[in-house]
Amino acid sequence: MKPTFSESMELVGLSTNWNNFSDEQKELINTLVENGQTHLFSGWDEPGTNDEAKKEFLESLEKINGNYPGGLVGYISNARKLLAESKAGANPFEGLTPEQPEKVDLTSFTDEFKKYEKIGADYFDKTGVVLVAGGLGERLGYNGIKIDIAVEVLEETTYLKHYADNLLAMQARSESKRPVPFIIMVSQDTGPKTIQSLEENNYFGLQKEQVHILQQELVPAISDNDGALALKEKYELILKPHGHGDIHMLLHTSGVAAKLAAEGIEYFMFIQDTNGPSFNTLPAAIGASVANGYDFNSLAIVRRPGEAVGGLAKLVGNGKEFTLNVEYNQLDPLLRATINPEGDVADETGFSPFPGNCNTLVIKTDSYVRILEATQGIIAEFVNPKYTDETKTAFKKPTRLETMMQDLPKLFGESEKVGVTIFDRMWSFSPNKNNVTDAAAKYASGGPADASATAENDFYAAGRARLEAAGMKVVEGEEIKILGVPFTVGPKVILRPSFAMTLEEGASKISGGSISDQATLIIDGADVSLENVELSGKTGLVVKACSGAKVTVKGKFENDGFELVELGADADVPEYLKIRGYRFENRGAQTFEFTEPGEYVVEA
Numbered sequence: 001m002k003p004t005f006s007e008s009m010e011l012v013g014l015s016t017n018w019n020n021f022s023d024e025q026k027e028l029i030n031t032l033v034e035n036g037q038t039h040l041f042s043g044w045d046e047p048g049t050n051d052e053a054k055k056e057f058l059e060s061l062e063k064i065n066g067n068y069p070g071g072l073v074g075y076i077s078n079a080r081k082l083l084a085e086s087k088a089g090a091n092p093f094e095g096l097t098p099e100q101p102e103k104v105d106l107t108s109f110t111d112e113f114k115k116y117e118k119i120g121a122d123y124f125d126k127t128g129v130v131l132v133a134g135g136l137g138e139r140l141g142y143n144g145i146k147i148d149i150a151v152e153v154l155e156e157t158t159y160l161k162h163y164a165d166n167l168l169a170m171q172a173r174s175e176s177k178r179p180v181p182f183i184i185m186v187s188q189d190t191g192p193k194t195i196q197s198l199e200e201n202n203y204f205g206l207q208k209e210q211v212h213i214l215q216q217e218l219v220p221a222i223s224d225n226d227g228a229l230a231l232k233e234k235y236e237l238i239l240k241p242h243g244h245g246d247i248h249m250l251l252h253t254s255g256v257a258a259k260l261a262a263e264g265i266e267y268f269m270f271i272q273d274t275n276g277p278s279f280n281t282l283p284a285a286i287g288a289s290v291a292n293g294y295d296f297n298s299l300a301i302v303r304r305p306g307e308a309v310g311g312l313a314k315l316v317g318n319g320k321e322f323t324l325n326v327e328y329n330q331l332d333p334l335l336r337a338t339i340n341p342e343g344d345v346a347d348e349t350g351f352s353p354f355p356g357n358c359n360t361l362v363i364k365t366d367s368y369v370r371i372l373e374a375t376q377g378i379i380a381e382f383v384n385p386k387y388t389d390e391t392k393t394a395f396k397k398p399t400r401l402e403t404m405m406q407d408l409p410k411l412f413g414e415s416e417k418v419g420v421t422i423f424d425r426m427w428s429f430s431p432n433k434n435n436v437t438d439a440a441a442k443y444a445s446g447g448p449a450d451a452s453a454t455a456e457n458d459f460y461a462a463g464r465a466r467l468e469a470a471g472m473k474v475v476e477g478e479e480i481k482i483l484g485v486p487f488t489v490g491p492k493v494i495l496r497p498s499f500a501m502t503l504e505e506g507a508s509k510i511s512g513g514s515i516s517d518q519a520t521l522i523i524d525g526a527d528v529s530l531e532n533v534e535l536s537g538k539t540g541l542v543v544k545a546c547s548g549a550k551v552t553v554k555g556k557f558e559n560d561g562f563e564l565v566e567l568g569a570d571a572d573v574p575e576y577l578k579i580r581g582y583r584f585e586n587r588g589a590q591t592f593e594f595t596e597p598g599e600y601v602v603e604a
């Protein structure tokens, strides 16, 4: 194969290296030069100098070309189009006015809530769970991968284990016992540690085959409006993350979405890396999707104005209407330009009129696979260059195309239905995103802290809510501040998914009883039941039962339980404790563990 570009001084080096390239590389170079990327090959050294760097550069181009549907040419052409629109100042919401979306309100445990949970529970073996875990969590400042952080430190359960436990509980409850597919999107940054964590923990009891790891790749940065790919130095591109919307492309290009849909998976629930409560909402959210015929169901919370979560709105105008997430940086300008000159402010309820996007999504697989096929999984990319001046001809630093997973409905037609299901915040959305210092500042200025301590706090609060819903008397403890972040001292309640996945199931295993404000209760096991259990003072009670062990717990327990020990900001402790500022010490909590099937009674 011959070069199709004309020889120039600039490309002399490239020509003299030509015979060292494979046919595929030659073809790619020709195509890139034809598409305005001559600068990538400008001033190349003669053969024998920097050959390894040239080889690695061409391999990286080939890899990126293969990863992106439409290849590098497709990426460059998408970039040119989006950059032209950005330069022209195109407003993506031109002519559209935000209105309230179609909503299902599940903020309290009503009969409707229980009805939806019941419907959803029948879909446990028709649901796949998709975890997007390619982000580095720079705001949290944690050195490992976020899914390896403990969501609670009484037993130090990591997010990944907690998610796996929920999958195991789902499949244990389905008639078919079919393994729940678990798709994890990783990146170059998170992939190796994610696999290491799975392997070291024997996949947390899951079968290896039910776990699908999809790796997102970085995309090339772009240095100008013509889509010139940016070089870090000769023979090296600048690469940047493409965003969580990559999950759609990967589910398409890997064939996993189509395969699972063909195997009878009807819904995917998409969850974020450190949102512990996601599975509290799963049964009711799937139920709401099924009952209301939603192709796309965005789980939401009541949003605080200015909060860094998108606002969900029905956008109406230009003869169309569609429900979308308006990202937090776009919401204020849209509101100012349309319905409220004051922008992103509270209404008479004290909150934003638009529900906040938890980025937990329930998507119906048959519409999903259809859209993936039509779009190659490239979902509503956008570009956000920072220009040097108002002529918008140069960028302050190279930009790149990005994509967000919640933007899928941008591709929906009239036949696809989008709904929003609103849950109580504690029950549905308590991400672990901010380091202690930032979290304290956010909390001080009236926003949610969204930190390790608040995530753990809400983990226990959800347990308390389940106990209360089952009729147990729960005395809520006082709220203290640890390094400026709020934390309720108790009771600390963990009802593992093995014990209860729905409110109804919890209620069927708990009768009466009470728990005091500083007590701790941890229950793990499908056949454990609590009969008038009373925990007073700081009492701690832990009951764990293997499958087949039927355990009845009764009576009044009293011991010194677990003590919360505050750690100073400079304490010499592992990072997962440092990011929360406390740990627990066992001062005499009673633990009952049953590892053999049988019938047992635990009595105080």
Ligand code: UGB
Residues within 6 Å of the ligand: 132, 133, 134, 135, 136, 185, 187, 216, 241, 242, 243, 244, 271, 272, 273, 274, 308, 309, 310, 325, 327, 328, 357, 358, 359, 404, 406, 431, 433
């Ligand atoms: N993620 C990836 O897997 N790959 C990537 O390239 C990037 C991220 P962030 P963000 O729920 O609080 C989103 O960075 O993007 C994963 C919504 O857009 O924590 O600022 C990453 O590992 C916003 O509408 O969030 O904001 C993590 O699991 C709002 O709802 C997830 O993607 C906000 O989340 C989110 O990444 C929120």
